[in-house]
Each structure stands twice: as structure tokens, then as C-alpha cells.
Amino acid sequence: MDAATLPAPALTLDTSGLLCPIPIVKTAAAVKGLAVGDVLLVIATDPGIASDMPLWCRATRHVHLATFRDGARWKSYVRKLGRGAPAGDDR
DSSP: OOGGGSOOOSEEEEOTTOOTTHHHHHHHHHHHTSOTTOEEEEEESOTTHHHHHHHHHHHHTOEEEEEEEETTEEEEEEEOOOTTOOOOOBO
């Protein structure tokens, strides 16, 4: 997926200035408040998000839609899945 085709997020979480593991910890907390199928956009300045988010999604069975650099920030899109649902696309 490219930025133009990504779904609109139900929630945007700005973790700018925070270092690993805090962006993932905050992501985990934010996802708990979303409905199944909702999309979370995580904004980060820690480049580790590019590798951490796909791994976290795989481990927690959510869908990693995309992570890409946008200027000095990184944007990561995650779709919440329900318990027992297939993880699907995790790039």
C-alpha cells in the first residue's frame, strides 16, 4: 500500500520524541481501545519503528498495513484484528 491508498485512521497516536520501546508500549495501549477493524496511525521519530511495528503486529496478530518515512517522522498504520483472526498482511 502507498500513502494515497491507506485507510483513514480511527485514531492517531503521536509518539514523537520517544524512544524504543515506548512507541510500541503506547501502541499496545491504544489498540486496546479500538474496535476490531479500526486503523491506528502511529507517528514516531524513532527510526526503530520501521522494524519494531511489523514484528509487534505479527506477535499480536494485528495487521501491519504500512510504515514509511514522512520527512523527519515515521508513519505506521496498524489494523486491529479480533482474537483468533488470521493476521493477514504483515509487511
